[in-house]
Amino acid sequence: MYHRSVAVYDRFLNNLSQLVAKAESHCAARAIPPEAMLTFRLFPDMFPFIRQVQLSCDFAARAAARLAGEEPKPFPDTETSFAELQDRIKAARGYMAGFDKARYDGAESRQITIKIRGQDVTMTGEDFLNLYSLPQFYFHIATAYNILRHNGVPLGKGDYMGG
């Protein structure tokens, strides 16, 4: 299932990198302090832009590890600039590239245990990908996009979809 997990995550993390680059350019062009964009939340108890990017990276990297049968490596959440977010995306993509494609053969039936609201939940790799990992991943990419659009960064759906 490499092509519908890691390959998809890699493609959309590349799209996310373009979104981050356009956000940085927009801040520079309009003299907007980068931290105003980076820390923006759509509502006070929602995560800011930085965290949306970090979580997009985490859902991708963790799925790549779990579907390959490994415990995910934790990435510290220390980013405070657009450049550091680009490095985080590169790190997630590099981490995913470290797993041989062949390790995803048969990942559909691998038993995967994750914590959901504090409870251990075990499911097949197939259900993990379709019902947990993909919807979580796209949620955070779309929310990162929505934060930028809400703040006037000139983007369109094509920037989210890529290509």
Place this chain on the structure above:
Amino acid sequence: MYHRSVAVYDRFLNNLSQLVAKAESHCAARAIPPEAMLTFRLFPDMFPFIRQVQLSCDFAARAAARLAGEEPKPFPDTETSFAELQDRIKAARGYMAGFDKARYDGAESRQITIKIRGQDVTMTGEDFLNLYSLPQFYFHIATAYNILRHNGVPLGKGDYMGG
């Protein structure tokens, strides 16, 4: 591929129905005019809440048809109330339920042609699902969620994920 297309769309359209119900309750409890929520956009050139729900339904229903080898039936975009959005979601789910599950066997290799920015693009059912349909679907569900959260509707990630 029924389980990772139609079954997923049906589950998340059910989640979307719960989001719409909570939005309606919140408007009633806080005496917020429903049209203020229904027509809210995160930015002036983005689609309003109503259209995000319509597009979520369309991406699901159209994928169900195309993967089954049918031309999608168009749904008119006439909804102006929460109740009508619930009917739209029901109609999309009912339309998807009308395709026999067996029609999705082998849909991976079906040739599917869609218009992307005015151009005909042909791809396999596999690529259509992974690289077009799923990311578009989750984009509009997540954006519908973000519009509600931005407007103070008390929701959490569990409402998006369901279960």
